[in-house]
Amino acid sequence: MDPIVLDGVGFAFPALPPLLHDVNLTISEGEVVALVGPTGCGKSTLLHICAGVIPHFISGDLTGIVRVFGTNTAETSLARIASNIGTVTQDPENQLFNLIVADEIAWGMENRGFARPDIRRGLDRALDFFRIPHLRDRITYDLSGGEKQRVVLAANYAPAPKLFVLDDPTSQLDPIGAQQVLSGIQALAESGQTILLVESKLEEIWSLVDRVVLLHNGTIELDTTRDQLDRHLERFTAANVPLPQLVELGARLRRRGVAVPALPPNPDNAAPLLSGIRAQPVESERPADETRRTRVDVKGLSYRYPPPRRTLAVDGVDLEIPAGSVVGVVGQNGSGKTTLARCLSGHLSPSAGSVSVDGRDVHRMSVRERAATVGYVFQNPDHQIFKDPVLEDVVFGPVNLGATREKAIESAERVLRALDLWEVRNLHPFRLSKGGRQRLAIAAIAVMQPPVMIIDEPTTGQDLQESHAIMTLLVDLARDAGQTVIVITHAMHLVAEHCDLMAALFEGRLIAFGPPEQVFRNEELLRQTFVKPPAVTALGNRLGLEPRPLTLEDAIDRLAGPSLKVARG
Amino acid sequence: MRPLYQFSGQDSFLHRLDPRTKLIFVLCYLLISFLVPQPWVLFFLLIAAIWFLAGIPPTEYYPFLLLMLPIMVAITLVHIFLIEGPPYLWSTHLGPVHISASSPGLHVGLDLGFRLGTMGLAFTLFAMTTEPFQWGMSMYRWGLPYKVAFMFAFAIRLYPLIQEEFIVIQRALKARGSNALSSFNPFVFFPGVVTSAVPLGLGAIRRSQDIAMAMELRGLNLPDELGQPRVLFRDVRLRTVDIAIMCGCLVILVALLSARLFTNWLPR
Numbered sequence: 045m046d047p048i049v050l051d052g053v054g055f056a057f058p059a060l061p062p063l064l065h066d067v068n069l070t071i072s073e074g075e076v077v078a079l080v081g082p083t084g085c086g087k088s089t090l091l092h093i094c095a096g097v098i099p100h101f102i103s104g105d106l107t108g109i110v111r112v113f114g115t116n117t118a119e120t121s122l123a124r125i126a127s128n129i130g131t132v133t134q135d136p137e138n139q140l141f142n143l144i145v146a147d148e149i150a151w152g153m154e155n156r157g158f159a160r161p162d163i164r165r166g167l168d169r170a171l172d173f174f175r176i177p178h179l180r181d182r183i184t185y186d187l188s189g190g191e192k193q194r195v196v197l198a199a200n201y202a203p204a205p206k207l208f209v210l211d212d213p214t215s216q217l218d219p220i221g222a223q224q225v226l227s228g229i230q231a232l233a234e235s236g237q238t239i240l241l242v243e244s245k246l247e248e249i250w251s252l253v254d255r256v257v258l259l260h261n262g263t264i265e266l267d268t269t270r271d272q273l274d275r276h277l278e279r280f281t282a283a284n285v286p287l288p289q290l291v292e293l294g295a296r297l298r299r300r301g302v303a304v305p306a307l308p309p310n311p312d313n314a315a316p317l318l319s320g321i322r323a324q325p326v327e328s329e330r331p332a333d334e335t336r337r338t339r340v341d342v343k344g345l346s347y348r349y350p351p352p353r354r355t356l357a358v359d360g361v362d363l364e365i366p367a368g369s370v371v372g373v374v375g376q377n378g379s380g381k382t383t384l385a386r387c388l389s390g391h392l393s394p395s396a397g398s399v400s401v402d403g404r405d406v407h408r409m410s411v412r413e414r415a416a417t418v419g420y421v422f423q424n425p426d427h428q429i430f431k432d433p434v435l436e437d438v439v440f441g442p443v444n445l446g447a448t449r450e451k452a453i454e455s456a457e458r459v460l461r462a463l464d465l466w467e468v469r470n471l472h473p474f475r476l477s478k479g480g481r482q483r484l485a486i487a488a489i490a491v492m493q494p495p496v497m498i499i500d501e502p503t504t505g506q507d508l509q510e511s512h513a514i515m516t517l518l519v520d521l522a523r524d525a526g527q528t529v530i531v532i533t534h535a536m537h538l539v540a541e542h543c544d545l546m547a548a549l550f551e552g553r554l555i556a557f558g559p560p561e562q563v564f565r566n567e568e569l570l571r572q573t574f575v576k577p578p579a580v581t582a583l584g585n586r587l588g589l590e591p592r593p594l595t596l597e598d599a600i601d602r603l604a605g606p607s608l609k610v611a612r613g
Numbered sequence: 614m615r616p617l618y619q620f621s622g623q624d625s626f627l628h629r630l631d632p633r634t635k636l637i638f639v640l641c642y643l644l645i646s647f648l649v650p651q652p653w654v655l656f657f658l659l660i661a662a663i664w665f666l667a668g669i670p671p672t673e674y675y676p677f678l679l680l681m682l683p684i685m686v687a688i689t690l691v692h693i694f695l696i697e698g699p700p701y702l703w704s705t706h707l708g709p710v711h712i713s714a715s716s717p718g719l720h721v722g723l724d725l726g727f728r729l730g731t732m733g734l735a736f737t738l739f740a741m742t743t744e745p746f747q748w749g750m751s752m753y754r755w756g757l758p759y760k761v762a763f764m765f766a767f768a769i770r771l772y773p774l775i776q777e778e779f780i781v782i783q784r785a786l787k788a789r790g791s792n793a794l795s796s797f798n799p800f801v802f803f804p805g806v807v808t809s810a811v812p813l814g815l816g817a818i819r820r821s822q823d824i825a826m827a828m829e830l831r832g833l834n835l836p837d838e839l840g841q842p843r844v845l846f847r848d849v850r851l852r853t854v855d856i857a858i859m860c861g862c863l864v865i866l867v868a869l870l871s872a873r874l875f876t877n878w879l880p881r
Contacts (some may be wrong), residue, residue, distance in 0.1 A: 101826050123838040126830045138823040141763075141831075143620060143746050143770055150846035155832030157841045164846070183622045185773050199831070391784050415790035426816055427778065428785040430808045444790030474815060488789065 045114045046070050047207045047238045048094050053108035055089060055098060063089055065262050067108070076239045076252055081259035082284045083507035084477065087242045088211050090259065093117075094240060095209045096125030113206065127156060130200030133211045136192035140184045145176075145195050148184055152203045170202035173235075174228045188377060190221025197228050208232060210241045214248070216504065218377035218534055219574040222248065244507070247288035247309045247579065258283060274306050284509045289537070289579040290314045293599055300604040311579050315586035323589055323602040336366035339528045340388065340496055345397035346552075347383050357383035358394070359552035365545070367495070370522050370529045372539035372560070375549035376574040381532045384549065385498045388530065390414040401496055416445050419489035421499040425481035426474075434476070434484060435460070435469040441492045452491075459491045463517060479510040483517070490521060497521070498530045503538060511535065515542040537578045540564065540594035548575055561592050621741045627667040632739075632748040633755070634855040639735040641862035648869045652727040659734045667742050674737055681733045685726035692722030745769035750849045759843055760833070771820075778816055782809045 048071040056062040063086045071077050081087050092098045099106045100122035110117045117125055133139060142148040149170050153163045171177040174194045179187065184195065193213055200208065210229065214222035226248050233239060233252040243249045246256070256273055258266035260283040266276055273280075273287055274295040280287050287295070294307030294314075302321065307314040342363040348356045358380045365371055373381050386392040388399050390406040399406050401417050409417060422428055431437040435456055442452035460466040463483045468476060473484055482502060489497060499518065503511035515531075515538050522529045533539060539546050540560050548556040548563060550573040556563045564570070564577035565585060576582065580599040584592040593599035621628075627635070642659070646652045663669050671678060693702070696718035704713035749766030753759050783794045786809060793805020836843045851859075872878045 095830065097826060097830070101829060121838055122829055123832060123835045127832060127835060129830070131827075131830045133823070133827065135823070137774060138820060139827045139831075141767055141770065141824070141828060143744055143766075147746060147847060152831045154844045154846055155835045157836060157839070157844055160844060160846060163844065167846075183620065185770070186622070203832075386784075389788070391787065411787050411792040411795075412790045415788055420784070420788040422781055422785050422788075424781070424816075426819075427781045427812050428789075429812050429815075430786070430789070432811075440791075441789040492790070 046072055046111075047113055048240065049109075049111040050093070051109040051111075053093060053106070053110060055086070055093060055107070056105045058104055062105075063262060064093075067259075067264055069257065069264060069267070071238060071240055073238055074236045075254050076233045076237075076241065077255045077257055078246065078249060078253040079240065079242045079257050079259060080246060080285050083479070083510060085259050085283075086262065087259055091131075091209050091211050091240065091242060095129055095131050096120070096122045100125075127203075128206045130197075130203075130205040130208045131211075132193070132196050132200055132208070132213045134213065134215050136189065136196050136216075139196045139199075140192060143183055143185075145179045145182050145184060145187075148195055149199045149202050152199055156203050158203070166202040166204070170198040173201060173231060174198045188221060189217045190224040193217060193221065193225045194228050197225065197232075201232070206238065208237055208239045208241075210239060210243070212242045212244055215244055219576070220376045223574070246286070250288055250291075250309045258285065260285075271306070284507060286508050289596055290583060293580060293583075293596060293603075296596070296600055297604050300600065302604045309579060311582035311586055314579075314583055318583070318587060318603070321587075321603055323587075336368055338364045339367035339369075339402060340365040340530075341400045341403075342388065343398050345384070345387055345399060346395050347380075347387050347392055348395045357552050358387060360397070361549075361552075361554045363547065363554065363557065365528055365530070367528055368522055368526045369544045370519050370531065370542060372543035372546040373530060373532045373549065374534070374536070374539060374546060374573070374575050378551075379549040379573050380552035381549055382500060383552075385420070385500060385530065385532055388496075389418045389420040389498050391420065412445055415441065415494070416492055417494055417496065419492060419494035419497040421485050421489050421497065421502065423500040423504060425478070425485040428485045428488060429473040429481065432472050433470045434465060434473055437473055437484065438488050438491050441488055445492060455491050455493070456487075459487045462520075463487045463490075479506050479514070482506065482514060486514070486517065493525065494527070496528045496530065498532070500532045501534070502531060503533065503535055511538060512541070518542070536564075536576060537595075540578045540581060548573055560594060564594075565592060620744050621667070621669055621673070623668050625667045625742070627662070627738070627742040628744075630742075630858065631849065631851050631855040632743045632751045633851065634858050635739050635743055637859045638862050639739050641866045642735050643732050644866055645869055646728045646731040648873050650724075652724055652731055656727045656731045656734060659731060659738060663734075663738050663741070667738070669741055674741065677733070677737055681730050685730050688726045688729060689719065689722030692725065693718040696721055747847075747849060750845060750847070753845075754849055763833075774820075775813070775817065779809070779813060782812050785812075 048069065050067050050069040053067040054062055054065040067090065079087050079090065089098065092102060093106065093110055094112065096112065096117045098104060099118060106118070112125055113128055115125070140148055142151055146167060149167050150163050153166050158166065171180055174197055176191070176194055176198060179191060179195060184192065187195065214225050217225060222245070229239070229241070229249070230252050241249065250270065253270050255267060255269055257264055258279060265283065266279050268276060274291050277287065277292060277295045288309035290307045290309050290311065294304050297304050305317055307317060340363065342361055345358055345361040346356065347358040348354060361384060373385065375381050383392065387394045390409060393407055406414055406418055429437055431440045438456040438460060439449065439452040442455055443449060457466065460469055463486065465480065465483055465487060468480070473481060476484060486499065486502065502514050502518070506514065518529045518531065519542050521527050531543065543560055545558060546560045546563050547554055548570055555569060555573065556566065564581045567577060567582065567585060570577070577585070578594065580593045580596055583599065589602050593602050642655065646655050649655065660671055664671065693714045694712065696715050700716045702714045702716055702719065704711065745766040749762040752765070753762040786794060786805065791805065793801050794809060796802045796805065
């Protein structure tokens with residue numbers, strides 16, 4: 045019996061146009077199916093339909109037939125449907141209900157009425173399977189993001205469900221956490237489990253999926269095997285869904301007449317397939333501007349958390365950041381990125397060292413002076429919405445800094461127009477999309493025109509198009525207003541494409557600082573902080589391309605550009 | 614530094630006691646603090662007990678002590694000036710009004726202040742050494758419906774998350790040039806609280822919906838649906854030491870109460 049059969053399924057939220065229509069999908073036992081599509085296309089909604097959440101928990105107009113292990117979900121209770129399914133969603137915090145890891149993993153089995161010896165066996169099995177026996181007695185809120193999500197996976201695995209439904213389980217994790225979770229999913233796939241998975245990092249799950257289903261324009265546009273993906277480049281491009289960089293590189297090189305086989309996403313495996321191609325070096329497109337004056341001057345900065353943590357989160361960092369530059373700060377969680385940023389913004393007072401902006405020590409400024417000098421956009425835009433509607437929220441900051449209301453509205457209009465939010469100025473901020481709320485958070489700080497803006501993970505949960513749109517806006521701000529923009533991020537492709545400089549942190553120390561083209565060369569050094577260059581840059585490192593390509597277009601130009609002499613060696 | 618309710622997660626004598634035992638101990642201790650003439654002894658005894666029997670030094674919960682200090686000082690000051698002497702520590706006349714600080718007022722004020730402090734500390738002991746789910750499940754054993762007991766414990770599990778969110782919101786307000794939440798001026802502070810309630814409240818609503826869905830998917834309602842009894846993996850039972858401590862607390866309380874009511878050993 046097939047785990048999932050969707051027959052002519054459609055869905056609309058109350059009072060909204062249909063989100064899904066004519067969805068037909070069958071998932072066989074033991075298959076691993078990746079569901080991809082642009083933000084807002086209905087991927088999570090489709091997973092909710094498969095898990096029975098729709099129509100039992102979320103209401104709306106569901107049409108067609110949904111069968112899970114042969115049972116029509118509309119005719120069965122959610123509790124019964126869910127007893128066969130392990131469901132993992134994006135935020136582990138919302139899926140941990142117990143304080144101790146062992147209790148969390150046992151809880152699902154308690155609910156299913158397992159006998160106590162069976163619960164003990166299930167607990168041990170799940171801990172071993174996800175290689176987390178050392179977490180057994182730990183407190184759940186003390187775990188890292190990756191550990192929490194592995195506990196959630198283990199808690200869903202313990203009652204031995206027949207199907208796993210995973211909704212972008214690594215989207216809120218740092219690279220090391222994502223790697224831990226992906227290795228858990230890999231183990232599930234290898235053990236023959238049936239998995240339906242939404243995952244924005246197709247590159248990372250490439251090796252474990254059997255089929256890729258593209259959801260676009262409310263229905264399934266493509267259902268193909270992994271190895272056939274590069275034949276459908278146009279469809280993925282039209283849907284704004286990135287293929288793994290090297291898979292797309294291979295497809296686009298072939299279209300430019302370069303005879304290369306289908307490339308795997310891993311640069312180590314792809315490099316030998318391209319070793320016969322020689323590219324002429326080209327001039328760097330982004331020469332470093334040595335003449336810009338220093339805007340942010342960090343000297344010997346250290347920060348140690350007070351007891352009981354006592355962690356030395358930032359350790360003797362020296363940095364000189366020029367005016368008008370866009371700087372990416374990278375490193376795994378716990379490497380000190382956010383603590384450094386909070387010291388730079390004055391939210392934390394350093395244990396040693398100093399931070400000055402245009403020669404003034406930020407830690408000697410009042411709250412208002414700091415807000416006017418170093419703007420800080422926090423990761424979650426929902427934590428920064430204080431007023432209704434959008435226009436009032438943007439005006440809030442300048443008025444606090446002493447601007448007249450007329451002047452504040454004038455500035456707000458300029459920023460809202462630049463960020464494409466002027467038309468929605470009278471809406472409640474929570475009616476905007478996640479990307480819209482993220483732009484609003486940036487607008488609310490940009491309107492105060494601080495010389496320095498720090499943005500913590502501005503692209504979390506955004507699709508590729510929105511991520512690039514936000515980064516482009518930040519770069520434009522830096523260029524037009526001469527602002528220095530510091531971006532904390534895990535998205536290396538955005539650092540490569542949009543940042544002039546990057547700073548890599550490891551255990552609170554600055555291990556690399558310079559243009560991305562230079563920093564990404566030293567993969568060995570970056571590996572200790574779990575930073576991987578974009579696949580095309582890593583490929584450039586292996587092929588010795590000069591300068592290193594930072595974007596897909598750079599790589600195509602190096603290998604097949606009309607100005608290049610491509611020779612077969 | 615620990616938030617007001619946060620289980621410390623250690624393994625100690627106090628951590629291993631049943632929550633019901635600790636609850637009885639805390640209640641008896643509070644009553645005893647009103648029976649003995651030197652409540653400050655009980656206050657410091659409790660700090661020592663938390664340190665040596667639970668392994669938690671005062672540096673771990675000093676924000677709580679700091680929070681209690683102004684209340685204890687205020688109570689003492691009120692009594693110093695309200696209770697008449699003699700003897701007087703200080704006195705003056707403001708026209709017809711006689712203002713004085715009396716020695717008996719100081720004693721009564723200190724006694725009450727330390728009693729209040731002892732009550733707060735007893736709660737801290739319970740909070741830091743009692744895993745909320747163990748507490749919830751022991752309440753379930755005493756007859757509270759499972760979902761009520763579980764949700765009660767879960768609310769405490771959520772507390773650190775909400776506290777973290779509040780700190781971020783406070784910083785986000787500062788980033789917008791508002792220092793309202795750090796202000797001592799109530800006309801600035803309370804509007805700041807209202808402003809920060811928007812993101813905090815909406816975030817909590819969104820989170821609670823996601824959590825309710827996730828709980829449903831993990832089978833919270835399955836036992837009711839199938840009509841089968843709920844199994845508890847970690848059984849919560851009273852051990853001999855728990856019963857002994859409960860009995861000991863009650864015996865001491867009754868003894869002190871009797872001494873207070875029927876003898877002159879304890880001043881009334």
